[in-house]
Amino acid sequence: MIGSARYWREIPQRYRYEAGKCTGCDKIFFPPRNVCSKCRGQEFETVTLAKNGEVEAFTIIRVAPSGFQDESPYAVGVIRLEDGVKVTAQITDCDLEKLAIGDQVSREFRLVQQDGESGILCYGYKFVPRG
Amino acid sequence: MEVGIVGYGAYVPRHRIKVEEIAKVWGADAPSYKRGLMLQEKSVPTPDQDTITMSVEAGRHALVRAGIDPAKIGAIYIGSESHPYAVKPSGTVVAEALGGTPDIHCADFEFACKAGSEAMFVSLSLVRAGEMDFALAIGADTSQGAPGDALEYSASAGAAAFIFGHENIAAVCETTYSYTTDTPDFWRREYQFYPRHAGRYTGEPAYFKHVLSCARGLMEKANVTPDDFRWAVFHQPNGKFPMRAAKELGFSKEKVEQGWLVPTLGNTYSGSSPMGLTAILDKAEPGDKIFMVSYGSGAGSDGFIWRVTDRIREIQDKAPQTREQLENNPIYIDYGTYAKYRGKIRKLAES
Numbered sequence: 001m002i003g004s005a006r007y008w009r010e011i012p013q014r015y016r017y018e019a020g021k022c023t024g025c026d027k028i029f030f031p032p033r034n035v036c037s038k039c040r041g042q043e044f045e046t047v048t049l050a051k052n053g054e055v056e057a058f059t060i061i062r063v064a065p066s067g068f069q070d071e072s073p074y075a076v077g078v079i080r081l082e083d084g085v086k087v088t089a090q091i092t093d094c095d096l097e098k099l100a101i102g103d104q105v106s107r108e109f110r111l112v113q114q115d116g117e118s119g120i121l122c123y124g125y126k127f128v129p130r131g
Numbered sequence: 132m133e134v135g136i137v138g139y140g141a142y143v144p145r146h147r148i149k150v151e152e153i154a155k156v157w158g159a160d161a162p163s164y165k166r167g168l169m170l171q172e173k174s175v176p177t178p179d180q181d182t183i184t185m186s187v188e189a190g191r192h193a194l195v196r197a198g199i200d201p202a203k204i205g206a207i208y209i210g211s212e213s214h215p216y217a218v219k220p221s222g223t224v225v226a227e228a229l230g231g232t233p234d235i236h237c238a239d240f241e242f243a244c245k246a247g248s249e250a251m252f253v254s255l256s257l258v259r260a261g262e263m264d265f266a267l268a269i270g271a272d273t274s275q276g277a278p279g280d281a282l283e284y285s286a287s288a289g290a291a292a293f294i295f296g297h298e299n300i301a302a303v304c305e306t307t308y309s310y311t312t313d314t315p316d317f318w319r320r321e322y323q324f325y326p327r328h329a330g331r332y333t334g335e336p337a338y339f340k341h342v343l344s345c346a347r348g349l350m351e352k353a354n355v356t357p358d359d360f361r362w363a364v365f366h367q368p369n370g371k372f373p374m375r376a377a378k379e380l381g382f383s384k385e386k387v388e389q390g391w392l393v394p395t396l397g398n399t400y401s402g403s404s405p406m407g408l409t410a411i412l413d414k415a416e417p418g419d420k421i422f423m424v425s426y427g428s429g430a431g432s433d434g435f436i437w438r439v440t441d442r443i444r445e446i447q448d449k450a451p452q453t454r455e456q457l458e459n460n461p462i463y464i465d466y467g468t469y470a471k472y473r474g475k476i477r478k479l480a481e482s
């Protein structure tokens with residue numbers, strides 16, 4: 001379970017998908033970084049990640065970690081977004097038998113974790129089939 | 132100053148359960164429910180969907196249509212009877228996700244099924260008063276009916292969001308009226324999981340009295356008749372009530388059908404008539420007038436008269452339309468999955 005402080009710190013990424021775009025070479029980092037791995041630049045502008053992408057790889061979790069047992073089986077995938085950035089996220093609202101590499105998906109705001117019955121609710125992004 | 136809707140959006144979850152599937156479990160007669168309540172199926176939220184997540188998605192659709200900088204939104208009010216936290220606002224999460232923080236007023240609204248329409252009234256009134264340029268109102272719910280109760284066939288999930296402003300208006304708010312009394316037709320006490328209702332009493336002295344009185348009061352205040360409107364939308368606890376209210380008031384079926392989402396959506400409580408309004412805005416043409424009356428148990432109705440402007444054409448296709456979301460690619464689930472999704476199965480407490 002992620003702690004309340006870490007969750008709060010990550011809100012710009014979890015809620016608004018804010019990434020850092022290097023002003024020197026245009027490479028986009030998600031989550032944002034302080035130094036560009038490509039050109040060593042240290043200046044970034046805040047950009048919002050693309051909403052749509054395609055499934056580049058995925059796996060189906062059948063034995064879920066603590067806190068996710070009720071959700072299994074579920075898919076976790078690497079999504080290549082239209083802006084070239086890759087993110088790892090749950091893929092939901094889909095038929096697990098038919099899920100395939102190359103599927104077009106888009107991002108939705110979902111409840112990602114909850115800290116038991118009485119702790120905080122952690123929101124963030126998942127991907128769903130497009131259209 | 133003219134004030135109205137500058138952006139609107141809805142969100143409908145993809146999962147559905149059919150009336151037959153629920154009736155089968157309780158030994159009830161599905162055809163009589165379908166006929167009596169005019170319901171076929173309803174939307175079901177997955178365990179990772181709630182009033183907050185649906186509000187964010189509906190709010191994003193409204194923002195895209197409004198085409199404004201979210202930092203300029205001066206207030207956010209979410210009306211719901213299923214706020215995920217008992218203490219902690221839904222609105223702060225939604226405002227943060229939409230990019231509206233920190234220069235923003237925020238509070239959650241509650242008034243059974245009319246919390247959303249009351250949020251709309253307060254938002255447009257703040258803009259009219261000149262307190263802010265834009266205000267966002269949302270009606271959203273993931274309500275539950277007790278297993279086997281008649282409400283289980285209708286209680287569903289969905290959200291509608293409206294951004295109000297005084298420039299680039301797509302639907303001008305011409306007149307508002309509200310009709311409120313203290314009427315204990317439906318309630319849920321603290322720590323109770325399911326609501327209770329007063330059975331048949333929920334019809335005449337509750338729904339019809341308030342909806343019809345509000346509608347008549349609104350028409351009198353604006354000096355109009357049903358003939359002045361191309362569209363009408365009423366709160367939709369089931370398929371039958373809004374159709375009967377429309378008929379008694381003199382609105383034809385044709386005027387009501389576009390916003391009558393309940394047969395395949397179910398009752399989205401605070402989202403009900405607001406979502407119907409979004410479906411009407413999706414198809415409305417410049418000059419059309421829309422008549423809207425909500426209803427919330429307890430009890431009260433909010434009435435609105437909207438006049439659609441030329442700008443509607445520019446924004447209708449900028450975000451997913453409401454009926455498109457309702458009709459495209461639904462995922463049907465059985466009662467077991469539904470019971471699991473809605474937390475109706477008693478489990479061992481987590482150690």
Ligand SMILES: [Zn+2]
Binds near residue numbers: 024038039
């Ligand atoms: Zn760089």
